[in-house]
Amino acid sequence: KNRNISQNPKVRGPLSLPLLGSLWTLGKLPHEDFSRLSKRYGNIMSFYMGDTYTLVITSPDMLREIFVKNFDSFVERTRSPIFKKVTDNYRNFISGDESYWRPFKAMLASSFTKQTLKNHVTKSIDDQTQQLVDVMKSFAETLEPFAPKKFLERYTFNIITKYVMDEQIPYDQEEMTNSPLVKLFDHFSVILQQLGSANLADFVNVLKPFYEYYLFHSDQPYDHITKLLREKTEETMKTYKPNVTRHLMDHCIAELGTESEHAKRSVTNITVDLLVAGAETSNGTLQWCLLMLANHPNYQENCYQEVYEIGKDKLLILNSDRTATPFTQAFIKEVMRVHPIAPLGLPRRAKEDIWVQDVFIPKDTQIIQNIRSLLQSEQYWDDPLTFKPERFLSGMQSQHFVPFGVGPRMCIGMTLATEEIYTAIANIILNFKISPLNGIDKIDESEVFGLTIHPNDFQVKLEKRKNKLF
Numbered sequence: 318k319n320r321n322i323s324q325n326p327k328v329r330g331p332l333s334l335p336l337l338g339s340l341w342t343l344g345k346l347p348h349e350d351f352s353r354l355s356k357r358y359g360n361i362m363s364f365y366m367g368d369t370y371t372l373v374i375t376s377p378d379m380l381r382e383i384f385v386k387n388f389d390s391f392v393e394r395t396r397s398p399i400f401k402k403v404t405d406n407y408r409n410f411i412s413g414d415e416s417y418w419r420p421f422k423a424m425l426a427s428s429f430t431k432q433t434l435k436n437h438v439t440k441s442i443d444d445q446t447q448q449l450v451d452v453m454k455s456f457a458e459t460l461e462p463f464a465p466k467k468f469l470e471r472y473t474f475n476i477i478t479k480y481v482m483d484e485q486i487p488y489d490q491e492e493m494t495n496s497p498l499v500k501l502f503d504h505f506s507v508i509l510q511q512l513g514s515a516n517l518a519d520f521v522n523v524l525k526p527f528y529e530y531y532l533f534h535s536d537q538p539y540d541h542i543t544k545l546l547r548e549k550t551e552e553t554m555k556t557y558k559p560n561v562t563r564h565l566m567d568h569c570i571a572e573l574g575t576e577s578e579h580a581k582r583s584v585t586n587i588t589v590d591l592l593v594a595g596a597e598t599s600n601g602t603l604q605w606c607l608l609m610l611a612n613h614p615n616y617q618e619n620c621y622q623e624v625y626e627i628g629k630d631k632l633l634i635l636n637s638d639r640t641a642t643p644f645t646q647a648f649i650k651e652v653m654r655v656h657p658i659a660p661l662g663l664p665r666r667a668k669e670d671i672w673v674q675d676v677f678i679p680k681d682t683q684i685i686q687n688i689r690s691l692l693q694s695e696q697y698w699d700d701p702l703t704f705k706p707e708r709f710l711s712g713m714q715s716q717h718f719v720p721f722g723v724g725p726r727m728c729i730g731m732t733l734a735t736e737e738i739y740t741a742i743a744n745i746i747l748n749f750k751i752s753p754l755n756g757i758d759k760i761d762e763s764e765v766f767g768l769t770i771h772p773n774d775f776q777v778k779l780e781k782r783k784n785k786l787f
C-alpha cells in the first residue's frame with residue numbers, strides 16, 4: 318500500500334514527523350495554511366494529520382471524481398474520539414455510518430420537499446425577518462451601535478428550531494429568561510467551541526484511547542444537549558398524531574415510530590444534528606454579509622437600488638422575489654466565496670482501496686475538500702482576491718462555486734440557508750443604510766477559526782432608509 322502511495326505521481330505534501338505527522342505546518346488559521354500549502358504542493362496534496370493519511374483536494378475535477386462519480390467509496394466520514402462522542406457512536410446523520418446515513422438521508426430529503434414543512438419554513442423565515450428588522454429599527458432610531466452577532470444568532474437558531482420542533486427563543490426579555498431553549502442555546506455555543514478547536518489526541522493513535530475514555534467518562538456539554546432533546550423527543554412522541562405533521566420531528570416519528578429505542582435515539586440525534594449544522598453556519602454568513610455591506614458602500618447602494626424597486630410598496634421582500642434581484646444574490650455569493658464559513662467542508666473517509674483517475678487512495682484515507690482555496694484560486698477565478706459581486710452576474714464561473722460541498726452527501730440545508738440568508742439581507746438592505754461606526758474607515762475582516770469561520774465581534778451604524786412607503 319505504502320509503495321502505491323509513494324508512487325502516486327501527482328501527490329506531494331509537507332514532511333511528516335513521528336506522531337505529529339504534518340500537523341506542525343498548521344497555525345491558528347488552518348484553512349489559510351492549507352491554501353498556502355496547496356499552492357506549493359498542488360491541487361491533490363498529501364498530509365498526515367497525526368497518523369491519519371489525508372488527501373487535501375483543491376481540484377474541482379478531482380472533487381467531482383471522488384464525491385460524485387465514486388460516491389459509494391467515499392460515503393463515510395472521518396472517525397475520531399470527539400466525533401465518536403458527539404455522534405452517539407456514529408449513529409447520527411451528519412457523521413453517521415453509512416447504515417444510518419442512507420435511511421436518514423432519504424427521510425430528511427423527503428422532509429425538505431414536503432409542502433406542509435416547506436410552507437412552515439417559509440412562514441417562519443418571514444416572521445423572524447420581521448422581528449429582526451423591528452429590533453434593528455430601535456437601534457436605528459437611537460443611533461446606538463448595533464452588534465449583529467447576538468441578533469443573527471437568534472434569527473438562525475429560531476428558524477431551525479421552528480422547523481425541527483416548532484419552538485423559538487422568545488423576544489420578550491422576561492419570557493426569554495425562563496425559556497428552556499435559551500439553556501440549550503448556551504450549551505450549543507460551548508459544544509461548537511469544543512468541536513472547532515483541533516485536539517492532537519483526535520489524530521494520534523496512541524493518544525486516542527485515553528481521549529476517548531475521558532470524553533465518554535466525564536461531564537460533557539454534548540450530554541446536556543442530548544438529555545434536553547431526548548426529553549423533548551419523548552414528549553413529542555406522546556402527543557404525536559398520525560397524519561398530522563407539525564414539524565420535522567413528527568415527520569421522522571411517522572417513519573420511525575414512537576416505541577423503539579432506535580426511534581427515540583434517532584429522532585434525538587437528528588434533532589441535535591440539525592441544530593448544530595443549521596444555526597451557526599447561516600449566522601456566520603449573515604455576519605459576513607453585514608460586515609461586507611458596511612465595508613463596500615458602493616455595492617450596498619447597488620443592492621439598495623435593486624431591492625427598493627421590488628420592496629418599495631411591500632411590507633416584506635420574500636424569497637420568491639430572489640430572481641428579480643440578481644445583484645443582491647451576486648453580492649451574497651461573493652461574500653460566501655471570499656469568506657466561506659466551512660472552508661474545509663466536513664471530512665470523508667475512503668471505504669476501500671481505490672484508484673481515482675491515476676491516484677491510488679488506500680482504505681481509511683481521510684479526504685478534505687479544500688473549499689476556501691478552490692474558491693480563491695487564480696486557476697479558477699479572475700482576480701480572486703478582489704471582492705467583486707459582478708463576477709456572478711454573467712453566470713460564468715459558477716461551476717466552481719462549491720461552498721456547500723458536492724455530491725449526494727453535500728449540505729442538506731443549502732436551500733434553507735439560501736432562503737434565510739437572502740430574506741434577511743434583502744430586507745435589512747431595504748430598511749437600513751449600514752456603515753462602520755464613526756471614525757472607522759473599514760471593519761476588520763480577519764477570520765477567527767472554529768467549527769465555522771466567523772469575524773471578530775463588530776458593531777455597525779444603522780440609519781433608517783426614509784423613502785419606503787411603509
Ligand code: HEM
Nearest residue numbers: 411594595598599602659662663721722726727728730734
Ligand atoms: C451558509 C450556510 C451553510 C454552509 C456554507 C454549509 C456548508 C456545508 C458543507 C460544506 C457541508 C459538508 C458537505 C460534504 O461533506 O460534502 C455541510 C453538511 C451539512 N449541512 Fe450545511 N451548510 C450551511 C447551512 C446549513 C443549514 C442551514 C443546515 C440545516 C438545515 C445544514 C445542515 C447540514 C447537514 C445536516 C450536513 C451533513 C450532510 C450529510 O452528511 O449528508 N447546513 N454543510
